[in-house]
Amino acid sequence: MAMLPILSRFQYDAHILAVEVDTDFTMDQVAAACAEHCINHHVKDQPGKRLRVRRTTEDDSAEPLPPEMTVAEAGLQMYDCLDIYFEG
Amino acid sequence: MALLDRSEWYDIARETNWTPSFVAESELFPDEMSDPYDVPVEAWETFDEPYKISYRQYVNIQREKDAAAYSVKAALSRQRFYESADVGYLNLIKMHYAAIALSEYAACHSDARMTRFGRAPGMRNMATFGMLDEMRHGQIQLWFPHELVGNDRQFDWAHEAHHSKNWAILAARHSLDDVMMSRDANTTAMMLNFAFEVGLTNIQMIGLANDAANMGDYTFQNLITSIQSDEARHAQIGVPVIEIMIENGKKAEAQYAVDVAFWRIWRIFAIAVGVPMDYYIPLEKRERSFKEYMHEFVITQYERQLRDVGLDRPWYWDLFLDDIENHHHCQQGGIWSWRETVWWHPVGAVSPPEREWLEEKYPGWNETYGYYWDVIIDQLVKDREEMTHQNCMPICCNVCQFPISNRPGPVWKARVHQTDHEGRRYNFCTPVCKWVFESDVERYAGNETIVDRMYNGTIQPQTLDAVLKYMGIGVISEGGRDGHDYRWADPYRPVADAAE
Amino acid sequence: MSEPTDEVPAPEADDFDPTAPMPPLKTWSHLAKQRRRPSEYEVVSTNLLWSTDGDMPWALNPEIPLNKWYLKYRNGSPLRHDDWDGFRDPDQLVYRTYNILQDGQETYVDGLLDEFSEKQHDKGLDEAWIAALARLYTPARYLIHSVQMASAYLVQIVPASTIENCAMLQSADQMRWVSRIAYRTKELSYSWPDARFVAGERAAWEQERAWLGFRELMEKVLCAYDWGEHFVALQLVAKPAIDEAFLRQLGIAAQRNGDTLLGLLLAAQMADSDRSRRWTRALVDYAAQTDGNRALMAEWIAKWEPLGDQAIEAYCAELPDNPEAAREARRAAGEFRASCGFDA
Numbered sequence: 001m002a003m004l005p006i007l008s009r010f011q012y013d014a015h016i017l018a019v020e021v022d023t024d025f026t027m028d029q030v031a032a033a034c035a036e037h038c039i040n041h042h043v044k045d046q047p048g049k050r051l052r053v054r055r056t057t058e059d060d061s062a063e064p065l066p067p068e069m070t071v072a073e074a075g076l077q078m079y080d081c082l083d084i085y086f087e088g
Numbered sequence: 089m090a091l092l093d094r095s096e097w098y099d100i101a102r103e104t105n106w107t108p109s110f111v112a113e114s115e116l117f118p119d120e121m122s123d124p125y126d127v128p129v130e131a132w133e134t135f136d137e138p139y140k141i142s143y144r145q146y147v148n149i150q151r152e153k154d155a156a157a158y159s160v161k162a163a164l165s166r167q168r169f170y171e172s173a174d175v176g177y178l179n180l181i182k183m184h185y186a187a188i189a190l191s192e193y194a195a196c197h198s199d200a201r202m203t204r205f206g207r208a209p210g211m212r213n214m215a216t217f218g219m220l221d222e223m224r225h226g227q228i229q230l231w232f233p234h235e236l237v238g239n240d241r242q243f244d245w246a247h248e249a250h251h252s253k254n255w256a257i258l259a260a261r262h263s264l265d266d267v268m269m270s271r272d273a274n275t276t277a278m279m280l281n282f283a284f285e286v287g288l289t290n291i292q293m294i295g296l297a298n299d300a301a302n303m304g305d306y307t308f309q310n311l312i313t314s315i316q317s318d319e320a321r322h323a324q325i326g327v328p329v330i331e332i333m334i335e336n337g338k339k340a341e342a343q344y345a346v347d348v349a350f351w352r353i354w355r356i357f358a359i360a361v362g363v364p365m366d367y368y369i370p371l372e373k374r375e376r377s378f379k380e381y382m383h384e385f386v387i388t389q390y391e392r393q394l395r396d397v398g399l400d401r402p403w404y405w406d407l408f409l410d411d412i413e414n415h416h417h418c419q420q421g422g423i424w425s426w427r428e429t430v431w432w433h434p435v436g437a438v439s440p441p442e443r444e445w446l447e448e449k450y451p452g453w454n455e456t457y458g459y460y461w462d463v464i465i466d467q468l469v470k471d472r473e474e475m476t477h478q479n480c481m482p483i484c485c486n487v488c489q490f491p492i493s494n495r496p497g498p499v500w501k502a503r504v505h506q507t508d509h510e511g512r513r514y515n516f517c518t519p520v521c522k523w524v525f526e527s528d529v530e531r532y533a534g535n536e537t538i539v540d541r542m543y544n545g546t547i548q549p550q551t552l553d554a555v556l557k558y559m560g561i562g563v564i565s566e567g568g569r570d571g572h573d574y575r576w577a578d579p580y581r582p583v584a585d586a587a588e
Numbered sequence: 589m590s591e592p593t594d595e596v597p598a599p600e601a602d603d604f605d606p607t608a609p610m611p612p613l614k615t616w617s618h619l620a621k622q623r624r625r626p627s628e629y630e631v632v633s634t635n636l637l638w639s640t641d642g643d644m645p646w647a648l649n650p651e652i653p654l655n656k657w658y659l660k661y662r663n664g665s666p667l668r669h670d671d672w673d674g675f676r677d678p679d680q681l682v683y684r685t686y687n688i689l690q691d692g693q694e695t696y697v698d699g700l701l702d703e704f705s706e707k708q709h710d711k712g713l714d715e716a717w718i719a720a721l722a723r724l725y726t727p728a729r730y731l732i733h734s735v736q737m738a739s740a741y742l743v744q745i746v747p748a749s750t751i752e753n754c755a756m757l758q759s760a761d762q763m764r765w766v767s768r769i770a771y772r773t774k775e776l777s778y779s780w781p782d783a784r785f786v787a788g789e790r791a792a793w794e795q796e797r798a799w800l801g802f803r804e805l806m807e808k809v810l811c812a813y814d815w816g817e818h819f820v821a822l823q824l825v826a827k828p829a830i831d832e833a834f835l836r837q838l839g840i841a842a843q844r845n846g847d848t849l850l851g852l853l854l855a856a857q858m859a860d861s862d863r864s865r866r867w868t869r870a871l872v873d874y875a876a877q878t879d880g881n882r883a884l885m886a887e888w889i890a891k892w893e894p895l896g897d898q899a900i901e902a903y904c905a906e907l908p909d910n911p912e913a914a915r916e917a918r919r920a921a922g923e924f925r926a927s928c929g930f931d932a
Contacts (some may be wrong), residue, residue, distance in 0.1 A: 005543050007483050007504055007515070014418045014460050014496035015482040016504050018539050037480045040467060042425070042460050042496065056504070078543070079483070079513045081504050090705035091698060092775055100786060101770035104733040106794055110804040111811050120653035143764045144694045151687040158684060193636045196743060196756060203740035203759060204810075216736065216763045219743060219756050226630035234631050237613045247616045250638040258647070261638065265646040269639065270654035311768045428606040505809070534649045556606045565615065567606040 004071060005078055007082040008034035009056050011085040012043045018079075023072040027053040027065045034084045049086040094142045102209040105133060117543050122205040123274050127336045134333060134576070135208030139324045148215055150224065153314050157228060157307070163235060166307045172237055175571035177303055179432040180364035182242050184296075185233040186249035186431060187256075187360050191264055192315075193226025194250075198268040198276045202325065203271040208332075211325055217323035225315050241565040245431040247523070252560035255429060255538040256359075259489035263352040270489075274329055278342055279349035282326025282397070285319050287350050287390045291361050291428065293319065295381035299365060302373045327397055334398045344527070346394075347402040351520050354408065355415065355488040362416030363423065364567075366446065367437040377449035382412050404520045411518070413450055417457045418493035425464075429559060433571035436461070439581050459497030468577040479552060484537035486514040487521035509533050629680035635673045636749035655682040655872065657813075662745050667885070669878050672748035678870045679863055686757050690764070697768060697856055701775075704849040705858025710779035717845040720908050721776060724781050725850065727792040727799060728834055734806040736762035736821050745815040754867040761860040768853065797907035801899030805829065808895065816875075820888040823868040825896040828924045831861045832917035833900045841910040865924060872928045882929065889930055896921065 001025045008017045017037050023032050031051035039045045052064040060083065065074055076082075108116050117123065123132070141149075156162065170178065199222060202215035231247035249257050268280040293316035300309040333342040362378040376384070387409075394401060402408065424434045438446070438461045446453040467475040482491035483504060492515060494501035505516040507527055515537075516522040525532045538559070541547050547558045561567040618635050619626045639645040645658035681689070704710075713721075739759035746752050777785035793799050809821045835854045842850035876882045897918055904914035922932045 004538075009502055009504070012459065012497055012500055013494045014421055014502055016492045016502050018481050018483045018543075036120070037478065040463065040472075040475050041478065042421075042463055044459075044463055044466075077513070079506070079515060081506070090702050092771060094721070097767075097771045097774040100773050101729065101767045103790065104730055104766065106730055106790060106803075107866050108803075108807045109794070110807040115811050116807065120657065143760070144698065144766045147687045147690040147694055151684070151691045154684040154687065190636055190638060193749065196636070197753065200740040200743035200756070200759075204737045204744070211738065212733075212740075213763055213766075216740070216759055219740070220760055222682065223753065223756055226636060227683050230632045231628070234616065237615065239612060241610045241612050244613060244617050247635070251641055262647045265639075265648055270646040270648055270652060517780065531649055535647075553604050553606070559603070561606045562604060562608075562610075566608055566610050569607045 004076065006030070006071075006076055007056075007079055007081040008037070009083050010034055010038040010043060011083070013038050013041060013063075016081065021071055021076075023070065023076075025071050026068050027070075027074070028067045030071060030082065031084050038084075041066055046086050049088060051084055052087045054083050054085070056083050094140070094145070098140060098142070102213055104209040104212070105129065105207075117207060119272070121201065121272055123207055124272055125333065125336075125338050125339065125341055127207075127274075127332060129207050131332050131336050132207035132211075133209070135210045135328045137210045137214045137328065138295050139214075139321045141217065141321065141385070146220070150220075150231060150318075153317070154228070156519050157311060157314065158231075162307050162310075162404065166232065167235060169305055169307070170239065173303070173305070174414065175433050176364075176368040176370060176435045176437065177305070179242070179297075179368045179434065179571060180299075181233075181305075181308070182245065182432040183360055185229055185243070187260055187356075189226055189229040189233070189246050189262065189334065190250040191293075192222050192229060194264060195222040195280065196226070198222075198280050199322070201271075202273045203278055206277075208328075211273075211277070211559035212399065214322060214325050221318040221322050224318065228311065228315075232307075244565055245560075248560065248564045249431070251566060253538070254431070254559040254561075255484065255489065258538055259359075260356055262487070262489050263356055264539055266531075267349045267352055268315040274333070275345050277326050277329040278333070278345040279324050279573070280326070282330060282393075283346045283349035284353045285323035286326060286393055287346075288320055288353050288386060289316065289323070289359055290385040290389065291357060291378075291381055295365060295376070296361060297367050298375050299373065302375055303369065330397045331397065340399065343402075345400050347404070348524055348527070350390075350402060351404065351408070351524065352488065354411070355490065355521075358411065358416045359419050359423075359490070363420045366416065366449070367420050367442075371437075371442050371445055374445070377418060378484045379412055381447060387412075404523070407518060407520055414495060415490075416492075417450070417453070418495070419490060421457060421460050421496075422482060422491045422493060425476070426482070427569060428477070428556060428567035429561060430568045431560075431565055433568045435571040436464070436574070437535045437572075438465075442576070444489055451574060456495040456497045456499055465580050467496055468574055469581050473574070481539050481555070483515050484539050485517035485521050486535045486537060486540075487524050487532065488517060489537055490517060491516070492517045507516055589875070590867070600656070606773070610869075627680060629677070629682050632682055633677075633750055633753055637747070637752070640672070640747050648788055649688065649753050658745070661813045662747055665814050665816040667814075667819075667875060667881055669875055669881070671749075672746075672751065675748055675750045675871060675874045677750060677754050678866045678882050681757060686760075690761075693859065697853065700849060700852055700856075701771070708775055708779075708835070709849050711846060714845070716908070717847060718776070718780050718783050720841070721847075722785055722788055722797055723792055723796055724838060724903070724906060725777065726769060726773040726785055727789040727796070729766045729773070729789065730793040730800070731802050731806065731830065731834070732762050732765045732769065734810060735822070735827065736766060738806065738810050738818070738826070740900040741810070741813075741818060742822070743814075744816070745818065747815070751871060754864075754871075758860075758864050761864070764860070765857050768857075772850075772853070796906075801895070801902035802830070802834075805892075805895045805899045809892075816884070817888050820885050821892045823864070824872070824885070824889055824925055824928065824930070825892040825921075826899075827861065827864060827868075827897040828921040829900050829917070831858065831924075832864075832912070834901045835861065836920065837904055837907055837910055837913035837917050840913070841907045844909040859919070869928045872930075876929065889925060 001022050003020045005018045005020050008019045019034050021033055031053050054062040054064045104354040196219045199215040199218035203212050206212045216404050233243045236243040297309045297312045330342045365378040427434045465475050492504050507514045594751045613620055615626050646655050736759050739755050742755035743752050773785050809826050813823045835858045839854040900917045901914050907913045918922045
């Protein structure tokens with residue numbers, strides 16, 4: 001395990017944050033780590049909705065990464081940008 | 089009077105080029121300091137500065153200009169004004185002096201480069217006045233805030249800011265070093281004198297001066313108006329340089345220099361001027377919005393100036409127009425959210441009437457930036473002030489150094505633009521900053537933003553406190569807190585109470 | 589509000605509160621350390637360069653030409669001092685006092701020009717002296733302009749703002765005299781239309797034997813890019829040579845040829861040079877606080893002095909009615925260096 005700064009592009013926020021995640025983190029844990037800095041800071045909470053993680057792409061069309069997939073398994077590198085968004 | 093008129097001898101004083109024979113021309117005027125464009129010296133000798141003045145006139149006029157500014161009466165009136173000024177307006181003053189005083193002084197180097205390495209004698213003489221002008225602007229803008237360090241420690245930043253590694257100063261330094269400190273004489277003239285001074289300083293010198301007058305801060309108004317009267321003179325150095333470049337087949341090079349500089353300085357000015365105009369000046373004193381000032385005093389004029397000099401609008405014009413309605417609103421949010429990182433006390437300034445004004449001036453504001461502030465307001469009315477602070481860092485642009493941001497809310501426009509170079513990933517705020525980087529990778533590669541320094545071990549330990557100290561917070565002065573103690577959020581409380 | 593203090597407290601690690609108000613100061617924090625009331629000069633002139641703060645002058649790639657230039661010629665100069673920012677101009681001039689001073693000086697010069705013009709001074713000069721002026725006086729705008737340029741190089745390359753300001757005002761002083769020489773060139777051409785005033789100066793500067801030495805000296809000084817060497821070559825060799833040969837010895841020849849106006853103009857220019865000499869001497873003394881610097885500066889003087897002497901000899905040899913000129917000028921230039929602690 002190792003700490004890795006990824007970029008969190010959190011739905012509705014104005015800023016993109018540098019968030020340190022562990023390479024062992026699952027995508028759910030990544031989403032939670034990012035949410036801690038955004039929800040009720042700059043983004044309204046949406047209770048009941050699940051947060052998903054996908055790689056940031058030009059047209060926002062990437063498939064969400066599996067919730068149990070780890071950062072290492074996803075092959076994420078320093079400063080890779082992820083969309084964190086509410087499902088549904 | 090039996091004295092000659094200036095016009096009788098002026099041309100003789102600018103016939104000072106000679107052909108060296110003891111050293112090579114290339115040694116006397118090395119490309120990297122002088123002219124990398126290979127424009128023949130005969131072409132440079134056609135340089136004709138539009139604004140002419142003699143040394144004798146200069147010292148007389150400038151002496152008179154300073155007499156009023158340095159009077160005891162003016163000092164007393166400044167002191168009285170600042171003792172009762174609104175904190176929002178004090179923010180403007182604190183930002184201004186910290187950003188500007190040493191920057192203006194630094195421009196002495198730029199003018200000295202033209203005085204020594206310019207190929208046109210007229211340019212060398214005008215730049216000599218330019219050096220003196222910038223010395224004036226540096227010194228007077230240190231003298232005024234120095235009167236206030238006894239009132240408020242944050243005024244120490246007027247001198248210390250540029251010696252610090254505060255994120256906002258890293259932004260200023262990167263663009264100023266790029267545009268005015270590290271270029272040859274001719275590129276400096278195109279970038280600094282034309283793109284920066286002709287293109288953008290009006291927003292400061294007209295817009296800010298108007299707002300200062302509305303506030304009743306007449307000495308500040310007089311100061312920047314007086315400074316602008318100097319800028320209007322030495323800014324003229326850029327125009328003939330560009331014309332000569334174009335006449336000699338170097339239009340693309342001139343266009344590039346001007347476009348890079350205009351964008352780089354714009355990104356700074358939007359914060360140094362846009363945020364104070366639309367948020368820090370009390371609502372009832374705002375004459376126009378930042379956008380209105382930009383359209384009236386920058387956009388229309390700059391388009392005309394570009395045309396007059398023979399250049400085109402920059403390729404990124406539409407992105408620039410969009411940035412006028414976006415960049416400073418995002419950074420107002422960011423500066424307020426990370427308010428302990430700055431040397432002033434940011435004000436939220438989004439009470440209902442202020443929002444009404446913002447929506448009127450920037451249609452769609454409520455849907456976007458309003459969404460962001462609603463979240464903050466919600467926490468404040470629930471007495472969860474701690475939630476309005478941030479304990480991580482926004483990623484910053486490897487060119488402009490600002491937090492990478494864009495419209496929040498349902499439109500969700502934030503997006504990072506990236507490039508990989510020699511095993512490193514670089515982050516950019518916009519396609520324009522990315523273009524700047526990629527257009528001259530060897531120049532920009534290796535840059536480390538405040539966030540990069542956190543992760544590459546420059547800042548130790550990797551804690552927010554360490555970052556704050558690294559940035560001079562708690563060292564030079566205390567950092568910022570909400571300047572109005574959240575009073576701007578009070579009107580939202582009854583509504584929230586009723587809802588509960 | 590708490591009382592202003594001189595202290596610059598370092599925050600403690602464990603109780604760090606980034607927004608806890610810090611006491612106001614009596615002056616800039618960097619001047620508070622000297623524990624006395626700073627002058628206006630110090631408030632607005634000291635520690636203004638950011639490019640000397642870290643290892644890299646400009647916040648761009650270390651390999652860009654201008655970073656390499658500053659690393660080599662400024663940061664890498666063998667002339668070293670731990671605290672160049674500690675240097676102070678003995679005249680403590682700031683922008684606004686410079687204008688007050690020079691506005692007064694220019695009013696004086698305007699008065700001279702007006703008065704001598706009223707008296708039709710130029711028409712009264714004799715033809716041989718007019719020919720001498722066309723060869724030895726009016727071409728000097730090239731020489732003085734080269735000093736304007738060289739001073740501007742110092743402005744951008746010295747390691748402290750207090751040194752930079754001295755160089756800046758010196759560059760402006762040179763433009764002052766380029767302008768006044770241009771003025772006189774035109775004025776003389778009205779009274780003496782056939783004497784090649786206005787038309788002949790560039791050729792004289794480029795070809796006349798009198799100017800060859802100064803032109804060689806200044807072309808080489810302009811290319812001495814190490815800031816320390818540039819300072820020594822310009823301030824301790826070139827300028828003193830110009831002061832003594834051109835200002836002083838031409839002035840003596842002028843008086844002997846009934847050209848009172850030129851004598852007074854050159855004396856007025858000398859007042860600017862005297863100010864330049866004061867800060868030059870102060871900077872030599874300041875630099876000499878570091879071991880080895882005096883010897884280094886002496887080496888540079890030894891390297892440049894022959895070019896200075898050669899310039900004096902070539903110019904003074906052409907001066908009419910002043911057979912002692914070269915010897916006197918060399919002696920006086922050496923005397924200035926001796927006053928800076930460099931014996932011949």
